Amino acid sequence: MLSGMNDFENEPVFDYRTINERFQQRLLEAQKTANEKEIEADLNLAGSPDLPDAVDPLETERQILEAQVARAEKDVEELKKQVADRKARRLREAALLKMTPEERARVVEEQEKAAEEGMPIDDDVDDMDVVFEYLLHIGETPLPRNAANMSRTDLMSSHAEFRTRAMQDPEVEKQGEFAHLRFTEAKNRLTPNPNGQGEIRSCELIGETYQQSFKICFDVYEPNFVVDNLVFDLSIEMQLDCGSILQEIVDESDLLAFFRLLVHYARLDDERKKVFNQLKEKLADTRITLLPMAEDRLKFQSNRNDEPELYLLWKTKVIESEHADLDANICERVLPDIRMEADTSEKWSLVDEKGVMDHLPTHFTQTMKLKGVFLATLIMVDAVFDMGLA
Structure with a gap:
């Protein structure tokens, strides 16, 4: 038995x-x-x-x-x-x-x-x-210790099947596509509050947005639903770029601001990767070679030794806020910083008598505002490498 x-x-x-x-x-x-x-x-x-x-x-x-x-x-x-x-x-x-x-x-x-x-x-x-009555019956039973786990459960297989069907529901998938957030695992654990009435719900969420994984842990003090003890596990790039804002989020325990910032930063990173891949495909059969110098830096180099080198830099800059608290427009504080630079060595300075290379960053910025990053880069690359510099 x-x-x-x-x-x-x-x-x-x-x-x-x-x-x-x-x-x-x-x-x-x-x-x-x-x-x-x-x-x-x-x-x-x-x-x-x-x-x-x-x-x-x-x-x-x-x-x-x-x-x-x-x-x-x-x-x-x-x-x-x-x-x-x-x-x-x-x-x-x-x-x-x-x-x-x-x-x-x-x-x-x-x-x-x-x-x-x-x-x-x-x-x-x-x-x-x-079947419907049985769902209502088990829905009234206490959930297991790891009730919100979407991948496996220690109660019965039917709970895991119900969660799988729920996550595959068309309405749930539409919400995930709209918010660009997909949770792969969630954990909840209730413990008595030693400092007062109610319980403390320790939560852990794991998922991804724009192919960028994340993990967040926090505590919810019930019954007042006060959030505290935020802990992040994010990419090292996001921690370096948005460290100051993330610290503000931790200080204020603002979950909504965290997810807004996470999706916004991941979207900017995804757009950069897409543009870099488009440039590689576009210039694959030309005499221009693309060399990735870093995650946010591309080098354009010709197969001829008498032509300069171009660099496309796509970084993320954070604008410090004058307000003491986080505002609703937190995404406006994290913006892409896109520039194009040329080889400024003495050799090319002597050849470039008209100072075209000196005006290249300004021309690129103006063209980018009108045409976008991809077309502006192609226009500058074509203009530089077809100049006939001796």
Whole structure:
């Protein structure tokens, strides 16, 4: 016998019957009640003093009580039989959890053979009304210690299946596409609050946004829902670029500001990677070679020694706020810093008599505002390497 099966006896019996079966039982109960009233009326009539064969009223009451006791004992026997059948069914279903896929397949084959031979099979669990009622039943039970884990659970496999279906729901996927946030794992742990009433909910969220993973841990003090003890696990680039703002978020325990900043920074990083990849594909079959100097720096180099070198720099700058608290426009404090620079060595300074290289950063910035980063880069690259400098 599986461990914990004795606990089923203390639980309320779950009704596996369909709605039609329950309706039929209620109809039978109504018929029994009507019959009892009819019998009681007949007995009362038989005991009427106006009739010559009147009997003792106490005898009439005794007969009524005996009839009621007989029906009650019959109902009790039927209920005992139903409880025994349901316990046996629970044991069979619990035993399936320990079976291998091959053993389960054999059980299914045996059930199919029994159905072909005309033997009754208990398959009313496929009734959708019963499934819905079962969902409500287990929804009222206490969740496991790691209830919000979306990848695995220590309660029962059905909980994991329900979470998987919920995360694959079209509405949930639409919300994920709109917010660009996808949570892969969540953990909750409740502990008593040593400093007061209520409990402390320790939360852990793991996910990704724009292909950039993150992890955040925080505590929620219930019942006031005060957030505290924020801890981040982010990319080293974001920690270096946005360290001051992240510290403000930690000081104020502002979850909304954190997710706004996270999605905004990840989007900027994703746009930079896309532009760099587009430039590599566009210049793949030309005499210009792209060399990634760093995550935020590209070098454009010609195969000719008499031409200069260009550098595309795409960094992230943080604007310090004059306000003491975080404002709603936190994303406006993190902006891309995109520049183009040329080789400023003495060799090219002597060749560039018109000072084209000196004006290159300004021309690139103006063109970028009109054409975007990708087209502005192509225009500058073409202008520099087709200048014919000696």
